[in-house]
Amino acid sequence: MKDRYHRNMNMLSPEENESLRSFRICVIGCGGLGGYVIELLGRLGIGIITAVDGDVFEPTNLNRQLFSTEEEMGKSKAFAAEERMKKVNSEVTVHPIRVFVTEENCAEIIKDHDLVVDALDNMAARRLLEVHCEKQRLPLIHGAIAGWYGQVSTILPGDGTLQKIYPSDENKGAEAELGNPSFSPALVASIQVAEALKVLLHRGEILQNKLLTIDLLNQEYEIFEL
Numbered sequence: 001m002k003d004r005y006h007r008n009m010n011m012l013s014p015e016e017n018e019s020l021r022s023f024r025i026c027v028i029g030c031g032g033l034g035g036y037v038i039e040l041l042g043r044l045g046i047g048i049i050t051a052v053d054g055d056v057f058e059p060t061n062l063n064r065q066l067f068s069t070e071e072e073m074g075k076s077k078a079f080a081a082e083e084r085m086k087k088v089n090s091e092v093t094v095h096p097i098r099v100f101v102t103e104e105n106c107a108e109i110i111k112d113h114d115l116v117v118d119a120l121d122n123m124a125a126r127r128l129l130e131v132h133c134e135k136q137r138l139p140l141i142h143g144a145i146a147g148w149y150g151q152v153s154t155i156l157p158g159d160g161t162l163q164k165i166y167p168s169d170e171n172k173g174a175e176a177e178l179g180n181p182s183f184s185p186a187l188v189a190s191i192q193v194a195e196a197l198k199v200l201l202h203r204g205e206i207l208q209n210k211l212l213t214i215d216l217l218n219q220e221y222e223i224f225e226l
Contacts, residue, residue, distance in 0.1 A: 004091070016201055019201070024047065024048040024112065026052065027041070027052065028125075028129060030053035030067065031061065031119070033185045034077075034117075035065050035066035037117050044193070047091075048093045048095065049095070050109070051082065051097065053081075053097075053100075076098050101129060102128075106128055106132040118141060137157045139155065140154075142154075142155055145180055145184040146179075146184075148215060150214040151188070152191045152207060152214075153165070153211045154195045159209055161211075164226050183216065187214065187216070
C-alpha cells in the first residue's frame, strides 16, 4: 500500500526501512506483552513474525491483551495474532505456532530467525529460552511486567543476563501478586520493539548488560549495570 511507511522516514532511511522486510523475528508469548510486540513489529514492516503461544483467550485477558476480544474467548492467541496482522499489514507474514516452549521444541522453534523476543510470564521458560538463544547465537529481547512495574534488557550471546536477574524462581509470583493493567504491557512492549529495531539495524545504544526498570506509579526509570 502506497505511503504505508511514510511516517517511518527521517527516523529510518529508505534503505533501512526496506531492509525490515528481510528480517525474521520470533515472539514467544502472544498475550499482554506479545500482542503489543507483534502489533508494533508488524506496523514497522518486519517481514516475517513467528507468533508462539499454546494458550487460548479467557475473560481475565480482556483488560490488557491487545488481540483479546469478547468474540475471541476460547480461541488460540497465536492464531489471533495471524488474523490481526492480515487486517493491519498484509505485507507481513505471521507464522502462528500453538505450543508452549519446552526443552524439546525450543531449538526448532527459534532457529532461522534474526532475533527472539521474550514475552513470557514465567522464569523457567525465560531461562530455557536464553539457553537456546545462546546456543544459536541469537539476540534476545527480554521484557517483564507486574502491576505498575516493568523491565527490559537486551541479551546478546554470551551475556547470561537472565541468570543474573533471576538466579532462582523466587519472583515467579510477582505478576499474579501485583496484577497487570492495560498500560504496563503496552509500554514495556514498545521499549522491547525499539531495542529489537536497534539491534537489527545496528543503531543507537542498546540495553546490553543493563536492566531498565520502570516504576509507573512514581514515574521512575532506572538503568542498572549488570
